[in-house]
Amino acid sequence: MAAYIAGDKAAFRELFRRYTPLLLRAMARDLRSPEEANDLVQQTFLHLHRSRLDFEPGRKLKPWIFTIALNLKREYFRRSKRRHETSLDDDRVAEPFEGPRGQERSDASRETARALSALPAEHREVIELHWFGGLSFPEVAEALGSTVAAVKVRAHRGYVALRARLGDDAPVPHGIHEGKPSIEGSK
Amino acid sequence: MDCTQIRDAFVSGARPEAQAREHLASCPQCRELFERDAELGRNLAAQTTRPLPSSDDLFEQIEGKLARETGPRAWLRSRPSPLRFTLLLLPLLLVLLAGGLLGQRADLEHYPMQRVALLLCVYFLAIALAFGKQLSESPRGHALGDYVGLLAFALAVPALAAFAPATEVSRRIESSGAFGCFGYGALLTLPIALLLWALDRDDRPSLRTVCLSAAALGLSANLLLELHCGNGDWAHVLGGHASLGVAWLVAWAVTRRLSRARGRP
Numbered sequence: 001m002a003a004y005i006a007g008d009k010a011a012f013r014e015l016f017r018r019y020t021p022l023l024l025r026a027m028a029r030d031l032r033s034p035e036e037a038n039d040l041v042q043q044t045f046l047h048l049h050r051s052r053l054d055f056e057p058g059r060k061l062k063p064w065i066f067t068i069a070l071n072l073k074r075e076y077f078r079r080s081k082r083r084h085e086t087s088l089d090d091d092r093v094a095e096p097f098e099g100p101r102g103q104e105r106s107d108a109s110r111e112t113a114r115a116l117s118a119l120p121a122e123h124r125e126v127i128e129l130h131w132f133g134g135l136s137f138p139e140v141a142e143a144l145g146s147t148v149a150a151v152k153v154r155a156h157r158g159y160v161a162l163r164a165r166l167g168d169d170a171p172v173p174h175g176i177h178e179g180k181p182s183i184e185g186s187k
Numbered sequence: 188m189d190c191t192q193i194r195d196a197f198v199s200g201a202r203p204e205a206q207a208r209e210h211l212a213s214c215p216q217c218r219e220l221f222e223r224d225a226e227l228g229r230n231l232a233a234q235t236t237r238p239l240p241s242s243d244d245l246f247e248q249i250e251g252k253l254a255r256e257t258g259p260r261a262w263l264r265s266r267p268s269p270l271r272f273t274l275l276l277l278p279l280l281l282v283l284l285a286g287g288l289l290g291q292r293a294d295l296e297h298y299p300m301q302r303v304a305l306l307l308c309v310y311f312l313a314i315a316l317a318f319g320k321q322l323s324e325s326p327r328g329h330a331l332g333d334y335v336g337l338l339a340f341a342l343a344v345p346a347l348a349a350f351a352p353a354t355e356v357s358r359r360i361e362s363s364g365a366f367g368c369f370g371y372g373a374l375l376t377l378p379i380a381l382l383l384w385a386l387d388r389d390d391r392p393s394l395r396t397v398c399l400s401a402a403a404l405g406l407s408a409n410l411l412l413e414l415h416c417g418n419g420d421w422a423h424v425l426g427g428h429a430s431l432g433v434a435w436l437v438a439w440a441v442t443r444r445l446s447r448a449r450g451r452p
Binding site: 013016020021024025028038041042045046047049050051052053054067068070071074075078079108112116130132136137144145146152155156159160162166 | 231234253
């Protein structure tokens with residue numbers, strides 16, 4: 001970021017390369033089309049450019065970028081007076097995996113995406129930033145202007161609600177990872 | 188091990204096992220991820236591998252827009268926020284000073300100065316708060332209350348002031364009509380409105396911008412008129428002074444609508 005503030009154009013390309021996938025993954029889930037998602041990312045980088053002199057050296061960049069993106073996203077929903085009636089998720093979960101196990105994974109993915117979309121915004125936001133934006137909980141707290149303890153409580157409530165929504169009959173995507181994490185006695 | 192490493196382990200498929208057990212003992216939210224054979228953790232991890240919307244020419248589009256970021260407005264809106272705040276407050280102070288000196292109300296020397304000072308302080312603090320909120324880059328949250336409250340204050344207080352008991356001197360005063368006061372307030376706050384627009388970093392004025400700008404400009408106009416006009420008649424104050432807040436609200440709302448219409452494909 002320091003190089004970018006100093007006028008290094010390559011540094012901006014690097015920022016774009018590093019943060020665009022994270023922003024798209026975390027922010028685009030509630031939007032109706034890829035164009036809307038790209039527009040939001042574009043606005044985020046324009047805003048970042050305009051506010052680059054506000055960036056304090058030594059501060060973490062990732063929460064700051066996400067603060068800008070979240071402010072823009074909230075305004076986007078206020079402007080369009082809606083919140084993800086039809087999200088990108090509905091299209092993307094329909095993308096098939098191969099084979100019967102793939103179908104199982106696709107079902108689980110769709111169920112999870114739906115359950116996530118149905119969460120209250122304050123819970124969903126924390127989970128999306130942590131899981132899809134790659135932010136740690138202290139970074140999520142910074143991005144949202146909240147405390148780490150409050151953010152963890154919101155994540156916990158979100159997880160509990162997600163598990164309740166997924167219920168007992170939701171398909172579990174077995175074998176998504178070869179070495180899936182499992183802790184004996186944690187059940 | 189911490190929550191982020193647990194998440195990373197789910198995403199990468201590694202086995203955190205021994206170290207995770209210690210973390211799980213003290214972390215209720217991560218424990219939820221491991222319930223029922225780690226169902227939730229694996230489902231959320233699966234979401235992180237899903238395809239993203241295509242962004243092939245996005246960088247070129249942004250570069251194109253950045254190349255057009257030139258001129259006075261681009262320079263002003265890219266200044267650090269404390270400087271933008273100062274650039275907004277200083278001209279307002281100058282306008283207040285000039286307006287107060289040039290078009291001073293006839294009964295000012297008879298007017299209780301504590302009342303004037305209190306009014307100046309309350310209005311000026313509310314204006315500074317509105318400017319500060321509008322120019323800040325801090326997280327904005329979901330609540331509308333923080334700016335709708337300020338707007339309600341800016342609209343209600345000058346209207347309530349119309350029904351405050353008038354002093355003996357102000358009852359005898361003959362001042363310009365309501366239309367004259369409206370024009371005087373609008374004209375003097377117009378440069379502040381233009382500056383506010385130039386310093387705002389959003390391309391499309393948000394609902395927040397509309398409310399905060401209208402609140403700040405409405406209060407600024409009423410502050411100017413408080414120093415300019417001593418007419419205490421309620422119809423005059425409502426029509427010529429308090430209505431300026433509503434007028435600025437309408438002006439910003441129209442600007443917002445026009446910008447939305449222009450931004451639509």
